[in-house]
Amino acid sequence: MSYDIKCPYCDRDLDIDHDDGYGYEDGPTYQQECHWCDKNFTFTTSISYNYDVQKADCLNGGNHDWHPTISYPKEFTKMRCKMCDEERKPTSDELVLIVQSQIK
């Protein structure tokens, strides 16, 4: 369990009260009452985004890392690049391998 904030008066753990979507906007000053000490305090919201970055050699002149996305029937399987998520139809040679494969 992790809490959003600590009360600035009594230093106890609190969750921001998001009833009706309150307090989500980045900018205004919001008010809340502490459940523990009954004092009022204000807070502002800062929204942070987390990004997960990966190398994508295929977007830099390298080869795509194609893997079949096994669909049923297998004839509808597409090849998807693990790096950039691009899809293409399998070549007829690949399709033969896919259909013959026991991959489930």
Ligand SMILES: [Zn+2]
């Ligand atoms: Zn308090």
Ligand SMILES: [Zn+2]
């Ligand atoms: Zn790719």
